[in-house]
Amino acid sequence: MFSSSQISLVSAEQVCVPVQNAMVVQEPVFDTKRPSNAFLAFLARDLCVGVYNSHDSDRVHQNQDGSIQIIFPDGSQVTELPMHMKVEQVFLILLNLRDALDICNSELLQSMLYMRRILSMGRAIVNTYSLPRFLVGSVILSTKMNADILRSNAFIAQTLGVNLQRLNRWESSTLTGLNWEMNIAEEEFLNLQEALHNVVFY
Secondary structure (H helix, E strand, C coil): CCCCCECCCCCCCCCEEECHHHCEEECCCCCCCCCCHHHHHHHHHHHHHHHHCCCCCCCEEECCCCCEEEECCCCCEEEECCHHHHHHHHHHHHHHHHHHHCCCHHHHHHHHHHHHHHHHHCCCCCCCCCHHHHHHHHHHHHHHHHCCCCCCHHHHHHHHCCCHHHHHHHHHHHHHHCCCCCCCEHHHHHHHHHHHHCCCCC
16 A cells, blocks of 8 residues: 555554653554545535636636636637536535445545645646546545445446546546656645644544
């Protein structure tokens, strides 16, 4: 799974390591608890606020009804939902993935780190159009890195109501956006875990 300098997948119980002078050091813990609906809703809103507030103004225009018009480099256009409707869409995606794949808090946390990494690396454009695709791809990769029993992409595609070939492209695009860097550093994991522990729903 991970090297000693990265996250180890350990039991859901808190692991404490005795050290000199009776001090206790807490190691990263793999949290197998099921994400709550409220926590999924929080993540959905947080992701959407991020992409709706970071658009390239030359490529994106907001319509009077709150919908977003995205202009691609080839001149093609797509109209995206107003933010409150996009939040609902992303929440339903997370809900379906949680229930179908039985994902836990740590797997969801790792997928959020993948999303953050895609944004920071700049190898792919994350906007209102691509957000659900990278989110699904990130969750798929996280479960493949961690789960003992894997669901096939065909099963996931059926769960989400999308074409299998399309889902495979989403996963491939996510890997490209990550530059195939799927390991998570311990510090990176702990920093986000600590931040989310301050959210009442985590």
